[in-house]
Amino acid sequence: MQVETINIYDLQTVTELSAVRCSSFAEAAAVCLARYHENKVNVVVLGDLQSEFELVWGQVSEEQRNSYNDLEEATEDGAYCLAIWVIEKLTEYHTLRKSQKQTGIDFFLNHKTDTQNPKPQARLEVSGILKGTTSKIKARLNQKIAQSMQSDDLEIPAFIVIVEFSKPSITVKKR
Numbered sequence: 444m445q446v447e448t449i450n451i452y453d454l455q456t457v458t459e460l461s462a463v464r465c466s467s468f469a470e471a472a473a474v475c476l477a478r479y480h481e482n483k484v485n486v487v488v489l490g491d492l493q494s495e496f497e498l499v500w501g502q503v504s505e506e507q508r509n510s511y512n513d514l515e516e517a518t519e520d521g522a523y524c525l526a527i528w529v530i531e532k533l534t535e536y537h538t539l540r541k542s543q544k545q546t547g548i549d550f551f552l553n554h555k556t557d558t559q560n561p562k563p564q565a566r567l568e569v570s571g572i573l574k575g576t577t578s579k580i581k582a583r584l585n586q587k588i589a590q591s592m593q594s595d596d597l598e599i600p601a602f603i604v605i606v607e608f609s610k611p612s613i614t615v616k617k618r
Contacts, residue, residue, distance in 0.1 A: 446485060448497040449528055451476075457531040458538040459553075465524075469500070472521035474511040475573060475608040477503040486525070486611035490584075492533045498525070498611070514573055522571025522606035523549065529613050530602060536565050547593025548601065566594055566601040574609035584614055591618070 451472050455465035476484060476498065483499040511517035527538050527550070536552035539561070551563030568591045570583050584605050591601045605614040 446495050446497050447532070448499060449532070451498055451500050451524055451528070454524055454527060458527055459540065459558075460527075460538060468520050468524035468527070470507055471511050471517045471519075472498075472524040473500040473503050474507055474517050475514075475521040475571070476500060476611070477508075478573070479609045480611075484611055486613060488529055488533065488613045488615060490615040491617040492529065492615040494529075494533055496528075496532070518571035518573045518608065519569075521608065522569050522604070525606045525613055526567065526569040526602075526604035529604060529615065530567060533615075534565075534602070536602075538567065539563055542566075542594075545593070547590045552602070563597070563599060565599050566591065566597065568601065568603045569606070570604075571606045571608065575607050580605050580607055580612070580614055584616055588616060588618065 451469045454469045455462040482501050483497060485495055485497050488494040531537055535554055537555050539551045539553040542548050542551055548566040548568045550567040552565035552567055554564050568587050570587050587603045591603055601618050603616045
């Protein structure tokens with residue numbers, strides 16, 4: 444099976460988010476991945492979506508590490524990057540916009556073919572784990588599923604994505 448390569452810094456080409464925001468998410472992902480891997484690694488997608496990708500990002504500088512020294516924030520932003528890539532590659536959706544606080548989700552999604560419609564057609568909730576076990580990933584998934592229910596009144600699908608960086612995996616639940 445041929446594994447598709449994703450340059451995480453190309454994120455802006457697959458979303459309606461700003462280039463600066465996408466660059467920041469990608470840089471955070473690179474910093475997190477570089478803690479455990481050289482400059483490329485295969486990541487497995489598990490759960491309701493399944494695949495495998497090779498992620499590439501190049502060398503991470505000391506300046507980048509210093510910029511993302513808060514690893515909790517870096518893990519969250521880096522997880523956004525990889526979750527957006529998975530949604531783009533494995534679903535009919537792309538990321539439309541960031542959601543507001545208290546919605547239980549992180550992003551709104553739109554059908555790739557419906558770029559003129561500003562009305563969200565799906566939801567995305569993301570969480571990152573820098574280094575975690577299978578049980579920690581499962582617990583976080585259950586927590587985020589419950590959290591996403593805050594916006595169930597929208598009556599659109601929700602994707603919950605948990606990204607683990609040390610042994611890269613991306614777990615996806617669609618509800």
